[in-house]
Amino acid sequence: MSRKLPKSFYLRDVLKVAPALLGKKLVIAGETGIRKYIITETEAYQGAFDLACHASKGKTARTEVMFREGGILYVYLIYGMYWMMNIVTSVENDPQAVLIRGLDKVKGPGRLTRQLELDRSFNGESLVDSSRIWLEEGTEPSKILTSPRIGIDYAGEPWVSKHWRFYLPDEELF
DNA sequence: TCAATGATTTTG
DNA sequence: AAAATCATTGAT
Numbered sequence A: 001m002s003r004k005l006p007k008s009f010y011l012r013d014v015l016k017v018a019p020a021l022l023g024k025k026l027v028i029a030g031e032t033g034i035r036k037y038i039i040t041e042t043e044a045y046q047g048a049f050d051l052a053c054h055a056s057k058g059k060t061a062r063t064e065v066m067f068r069e070g071g072i073l074y075v076y077l078i079y080g081m082y083w084m085m086n087i088v089t090s091v092e093n094d095p096q097a098v099l100i101r102g103l104d105k106v107k108g109p110g111r112l113t114r115q116l117e118l119d120r121s122f123n124g125e126s127l128v129d130s131s132r133i134w135l136e137e138g139t140e141p142s143k144i145l146t147s148p149r150i151g152i153d154y155a156g157e158p159w160v161s162k163h164w165r166f167y168l169p170d171e172e173l174f
Numbered sequence B: 001t002c003a004a005t006g007a008t009t010t011t012g
Numbered sequence C: 001a002a003a004a005t006c007a008t009t010g011a012t
Helices: A014-020 A063-067 A109-116
Strands: A025-030 A033-046 A073-078 A082-088 A096-103 A133-136 A145-147 A165-167
Touching: A014 A033, A014 A096, A025 A109, A033 A109, A063 A073, A063 A082, A082 A109, A096 A109, A096 A165
Parallel strands: none
Antiparallel strands: A025 A033, A025 A133, A033 A096, A033 A165, A073 A082, A082 A096, A145 A165
């Protein structure tokens, strides 16, 4: 079973896509062959008004990717050493993205990109057209937990207290 | 608890 | 043009 997610999956609002990504398979074709991971933790960043979202202060060279049509990756460096992997959602000029925070075998957004060998070259990569990374249908999770997002205290209220982090309970993992 | 470490963004 | 700011991690 390996059904690739269609482009329409990504064109919805980020608050719909973020929880929908849980249980889906992230497929990456590296030099060592094809590897698959179950997505277990995501965070939603909802564009223009969300002060925790990089795109809230307007379009810049870095955030330009988020303003494009959904279904592509937004990859960037944080704290000088960790790549963050985000999936852009919604339509053009509606800057939204989902941060992939955890996979079944890897916890932590910085560690998972290192494990995947993700780097700058994946920025702007299409998950619909690419032959080295894409998403597939997975198992429907029976239970989804939510919490405030992590590491965005600088955004202030009301954003710090919004429950836009979605994750699966430990016993749900494979 | 805090140093490492660098691209991006702004004088917090 | 310089300085602060981070969607973090891991070692002390």
